[in-house]
Amino acid sequence: MDPQVQGSGGGDPRRRAVLFAAARTALTTIVLVALYFVLPLHHLNELGPILGLCGGLVAVVVLIVRQTTRIVAAPYPGLRGAEALTVIAVAFILMFATTYVLMSAAAPDSFSALLTRIDALYFTVTVLGTVGFGDIAATSQAARVVVTVQILADLALIGAGVRVLLAAIQRGRAAREPE
Secondary structure (H helix, E strand, O other): OOHHHHHOOOOOHHHHHHHHHHHHHHHHHHHHHHHHHHOOOHHHHHOOHHHHHHHHHHHHHHHHHHHHHHHHHOOOHHHHHHHHHHHHHHHHHHHHHHHHHHHHHHOHHHEOOOOOHHHHHHHHHHHHOOOOOOOOOEOOHHHHHHHHHHHHHHHHHHHHHHHHHHHHHHHHHHHHOOO
16 A cells, blocks of 8 residues: 555544543543532532542542553553543542532631632642642641641652552553564
């Protein structure tokens, strides 16, 4: 077959994969953030913020395990790993932000200000980034415990989570190399 004809019509498969992964990641992020802002949280107050946090942490671990298996099986493991890391980070941030909103609603003295969803998202990102501007602070013992859990989970996500994803990328690449 003529190389020009064979190469035409589809473009570079790697470029298509990059564009598809970027679009999928952007869409997933938009959907997750939109759900964070529009889903009613009042029914979660009945379960309690701490129970919701525990469930959220389990969900993030399940997401990591699921993404790890997808990375190993992916035709472009590095690309899939970057996509997975982004989605996991977004889910992780939104989980803590939701917990802070619920804590603030259940016990308004938990933080130095009553947290809206935007405030909670902002606070979560400043804790993750270790910036700590001080405009919002945990004031109750329970809130300080949850913030401490977030800090430790941040370290675990950055350390162990990235390591697991990198190992999955390496396994996926090794599986595709010719013997």
